[in-house]
Structures are given as C-alpha cells and as structure tokens.
Amino acid sequence: MALNQSKVGTAYPAYRYEVAREKIREYAMALGESDARYQSDGDDCVAPPTFAAAFTLSRGLMALFSDPELGAHPALVHGSQAFRYGTRPLTPGDVLDCTPSIASITVRGRNEFLTTIVDCRFADSGELAVESESVIVFLGSAPQDEAPDAAQEDAA
C-alpha cells in the first residue's frame, strides 16, 4: 500500500526528551569516541553531534509510523540524514521539546521517499537545539501507475 500523500505537511504532537549523562556515555562508547568530555562526571560533559539520533530517529519516526493514516510499512531503509545544530552541544539535564512533521513524500521507481523533520528546541528558552531531517525509503510500495525510473540509488 502506498503512503498517503495527503499527510504531507502534517505536524505531530511534540514529545519531550531529557538528555541524560549515562545515555551520552553509552552513545559515545558505541562509536568508540575518545573525547573525555563525553564520559565526564562534571559540568564539562557534552553529547556527540549525532547523539540526536537517539531521540529524533526512533522516537520521532515512531510518531509518524504509528499514524494508521500514513500507511508506513516495515520494508524500509534509511536513505539520508541531516542534522542542523543550534549554538551549543547538548548537555546532561537539557530538556527538549521535539516536533516531528512530514515534509514530503516522493516516488522514484517502485520506492517512496518520505522526508521527515524533527524540530528540537530547548524547553526553557525555545531556542533551536537541533533539527533532524531524515529521508526514509519505503521499498516497493509506490503506486503502480507511476512510470518506472532509476531506483537503485539509496540503499542503507
């Protein structure tokens, strides 16, 4: 079943995420990071840039995928990813309000490309913490009447 084009532009309810020191530590270890600040017990602790994946991808995408009207399905791969950061890295105790939305749905060959944006702001100031833009490729669900096209490009 194809994705529902009428969902483009939909913003889903914001969810709250609290940055935790032990989660930063765990994330940095999984990447083999050596910056001692990622493991710090002190005030200098900061999160690596792609730590944002830990709260924008799984949880942000879940908000979309659990919308029965969107028509998401499990045959998918991550096509591309962008993060745009605010003025400082995340630190333990930061509280973020994250708003997922659907920016576009396009078709290439048999596949559908869903572009989602999760806008994450510091709850206390409203300033941008990070914006995450993900392209998720849904394999094989494009409407049958679309003309075939090159579709081998995105695959991880």
Next chain:
Amino acid sequence: MSDFVFTVGAELPAISQPSNLVTSVMYAGASTDYNPLHYDQAFAGQVSPTGAPIAHGMYSMGLVSRMLTAAAGGPERVADLQVRFSKPWPLGTTATFSGTVTAIEDGLATIEVQGTGENGERILSGVGHVRV
C-alpha cells in the same frame, strides 16, 4: 583540542572501523534503533538488500561525526552534517571514513565526507560545516 589545521584542500585524518554483531548491538542499544535488520540473521535474510545483517546507517554517520569532531576540537564546532547512505555496510567488514576541506568562508569550513567499504565501494557521502 586538535592539531588539525583547516585549509582548503586539507584531508582530515581518516578513521577505519569494523562493523560486527557487537558494534551493531551496542549501537542499537545506544541509539534505541532496534531494527533487527542490523543484528538478526533470519530477519535480515528476508529483508536486507544484501541478504545478511548490515550496519545502521547512523553508525556510519556517527563515525563521520567522530572524525569531524576529532579534527575540529569538539562537538561545539559542528554546525551541520548531512549524509546519504548510498550502499549497505555489511557486518563483518571494515569501512574507512575520510573528509576533505573544500571551502572556508565566514568562519565556516565546508568538509566533503565519504565512507568507503572494503571493496572500494562508496557506502556514504555527504557534507558538513564546522566553525573554525
């Protein structure tokens, strides 16, 4: 801090990293992305483009970020990063991540980044900007 000097044409110190069940399970837990495509042979056999488990795209992007922050001196230097996952990275193989400074303007260095698999295939390409 880092000894790396951002000048146009400079190549960032590259990093090579294996992917395997341990790295995949650690990244799944750390990122909360539990898609079994990345660690479950039976599941991956049905849906993976390679017929076997592949690394999280975000694991490869995280390694690009590690390379960038190591050269730049920390995460506070990274203004943005975007990558496209062009080919799967099979578990059990090693990938190399590299980057080249292509421009410096208004205090921002542009870095073109890439990830290369064991057989020379491009698994990732993208661009980032760091404050210099």
